[in-house]
Amino acid sequence: MTSQNPTFYPAEDRVKMAASLRCFLRSGKNAVSALRRQAFHGSAPAAVQVTVRDALNQAMDEELERDERVFLLGEEVAQYDGAYKVSRGLWKKYGDKRIIDTPISEMGFAGIAVGSAMAGLRPICEFMTFNFSMQAIDQVINSAAKTYYMSAGLQAVPIVFRGPNGSSAGVAAQHSQCFAAWYSHCPGLKVVSPWNSEDAKGLLKAAIRDDNPVVFLENELMYGVAFEMSEETQSKDFTIPIGKAKIERQGNHVTLVSHSRYVGHCLDAAAVLAKEGIECEVINMRTIRPMDVETIETSVMKTNHLVTVEGGWPQFGVGAEICARIMEGPAFNYLDSPVTRVTGVDIPMPYAKILEDHSVPQIKDIIFSVKKTLNV
Amino acid sequence: MTSVWRFVSNALCRITGRKVFPIFVMLSSEPQAAPTVSELLVDLSEFIRLTSPAVPDPAETWLQSHKQPPPSSTPPSLAPPVCTDEASAGLVSSMTESQLENPGSTVVVSNSLNEFTTRASFDIKKCDLHGLEAGPPLKTELSRDEGLRFYRTMQVMRRMELKADQLYKQKIIRGFCHLYDGQEACAAGVEAAIDPSDHLITAYRAHGYTYTRGVSVREILAELTGRRGGVAKGKGGSMHMYAPNFYGGNGIVGAQVPLGAGIALACKYQGNNQICVTLYGDGAANQGQIFEAFNMAALWKLPCLFICENNKYGMGTSVERASASTDYYKRGHFMPGIRVDGMDVLCVREATKFAADHCRTGKGPIIMELQTYRYHGHSMSDPGVSYRTREEIQEVRSKNDPISLLKERMLSSNMASVEEFKEIDIEIRKEVEDATQFATSDSEPPLEELCNHIFSNNPPLQVRGTHPWAKLKSSS
Secondary structure, three states, X not given: OOOOOXXXXXXXXXXXXXXXXXXXXXXHHHHHHHHHHHHHHOOOOOOEEEEHHXXXXXXXXXXXXXXXXXXXXXXXXXXXXXXXXXXXXXHHHHHHHHEEEOOOOHHHHHHHHHHHHHOOOEEEXXXXXXXXXXXXXHHHHHHHHOHHHHOOOOOOXXXXXXXXXXXOOOOOHHHOOOOHHHHHOOOOOEEEOOOOHHHHHHHHHHHHHOOOOEEEEEOHHHOOOEEEEOOHHHOOOOOOOOOOOEEEEOOOOEEEEEOOHHHHHHHHHHHHXXXXXXXXXXXXXXXXEOOOHHHHHHHHHHHOOEEEEOOOOOOOOHHHHHHHHHHHOHHHHHOOOOOEEEOOOOOOOOOOHHHHHOOOOOHHHHHHHHHHXXXX | OHHHHHHHHHHHHHHHOOOOOHHHHHHOOOOOOOOOHHHHXXXXXXXXXXXXXXXXXXXXXXXXXXXXOOOOOOOHHHOOOOEOHHHHHHHHHHHHHHHHHOHHHHXXXXXXXXXXXXXXXXXXXXXXXXXXXOOOOXXXXXXXXXXXXXXXXXXXXXXHHHHHHHHHHOOOOOOOOOOOOOOHHHHHHHHHHOOOOOEEEOOOOOHHHHHXXXXXXXXXXXXXXXXXXXXXXXXXXXXXXXXXXXXXXXXXXXXXXXXXXXXXXXXXXXXXXOOEEEEEEOXXXXXXXXXXXXXXXXHOOOOEEEEEEEOOEEOOEEHHHHOOOOOHHHOOOOOOEEEEEOOOHHHHHHHHHHHHHHXXXXXXXXXXXXXXXXXXXXXXXXXXXXXXXXXXXXXXXXXXXHHHHHHHHHHHOOOOOHHHHHHHHHHHHHHHHHHHHHHHHXXXXXXXXXXXXXXXXXXXXXXXXOOOOOEEEEOO
């Protein structure tokens, strides 16, 4: 795409279109067969294309229906249908009692959500973005995460904090931070970071059913991206276990570990590298805490090379933790080269598009890093 | 005559080792120890039976009249006590005089169990109101049983906190220890006005509420000393004690207020007619999140009773130096508020009843400011005299102590005897000693439990220890 576009598409849409195209290309074979199946049976398709947004919406809808203790609160979640339309239709269906619009008071409503969880409800507390969760972070850490331990098991806090995390498009420094490392640092929290629609739905349902505080890190740029969802994943009881990573692509030469949006980038890089004969194994972490180190270790013991990819800053980040864990475990002896971290640039996020594009990992950065790690 | 008998009885007592002539014991002004009140009373009633004149005396009439609702024509000297200070003083003095002249009859009046007033009415201070047409009543009734229970509860709290002070100075308790002595009327009064099924959450000065919400002294002290028998198995400490419908014990100043509003939201959501009492201090009253909680609680009409325990100092900062407005009961602005004498347990009880009713009837949240005082410093590491004078502390102790206030009220309206109070004190002393014994001798939590209780209802997981080879196990 050139910089002079006769038709103006908002940045989000351009990204979405590119992502959808990539997804289609990536899953080409599956998409064609899905269409074929549809033609044959003439009934509801076995697999469907579902955007991440709709997957999240379905997850919440199903859990609200399943358990009357579940409710959603946050800014604009009810009558506005959600700032990013993730909760579209829920207020109309469930009403004021279950879908609550809050004033702009993160610390206050996060505390209220935690208190309601202590008293027997199962709240979903939405932060419009996780940047605003910093206002309320004391309630997340000190009131939610630590309470079960401090009370020696007397007081559980079954709550989900969810919202978009990490960089978006053109929203600049105060609205683009990734909080995966911050929250994953703390015992007592579970931190989950879905990539595709299946992840989004299965993990959100699991998070809502979990009796512990779960930080659910979504990604705004992924909301509009559609993925194929199998019949199994469309079931109302489909959940994905928290704490288990998924191998999205098998490979022998190098292991790529990532979470959220950058799993897609890794798969794209893998497709390009495959043409040069480099087969990447791509692991989608799905859960940051508790981290599924075993899956990473098993893969590294096979491929002997590891590259981590994330959108957040390098210092004390997710990749840094993976490096430390690999060094402390059995996989270290299988490494043929040090682990490489591909991360966001260590700066506050700039606004101008060219600067923003160069502040986060691009596919070419992943390809470059893989080749460097493999010394090719 | 009296003194001769006294001399004889004392001599006999010393010989026999037993107080045989209790009537003279009563008349003596020496402090008595060994026999229990009940023993004494049995002796007494025997003695009286044998020695009393048959003629019905004023005392009998009085006894009769107070078993039923008092007839309005009862002569003033025999009317059941309606206690204002002067009236009760007068009543006492008139009784005492007649005792000395008619030993037989007056002993029955003053010392048999049936003689106590079972119910009395007291005037209580008017509460300042904000956003309210009417407030709590100006008079309240107290039964003898309620009074003794209040006394007991407050005295337990007092002794428990003083014991914690002692243990801290012996370095058996460590870390933070924020003591509640002086503020007992708040915890006792609040609890008396709510149900066990109601909810309560407070800040770090929580030992008093932990007790009133049902945790034993034993479990509280053992938690302070960090033993496995503590209410949180030694993992929480002073500021993190929990019980059913009691949500701690919270260390972050002000954080408990939105939590309390959330608990109230759950009450409303579940439609169970329960309320949440959410306490905070004068220091916390300036926290932004409190105003956020006020806004949402009022907006959604949550059944939340916000209580500001104003003990005049936020750590070392007096209220005048911390707040542009020290009318904490008005700080809710759009929310109604009442300011209450927090040293008078009856005032606290009435105000809490009033406020709880306000919440329960769907009128939404309300603020209560309890004006109270803490004798200790902010915590055990604060002597408490660098920002206030010893004279100030002493003045409150002598003029406004909540336990003394209740005791004096009950004594002057003849609802209990000095001996009864002493007996209760002895029991409590023993209870606290036993608890201390447990708290200092119980074993510490086992190291195997170090990583437990990270997650609820979770399969066991591995936790990293201090080095890579320390692979610890965590169970729910």
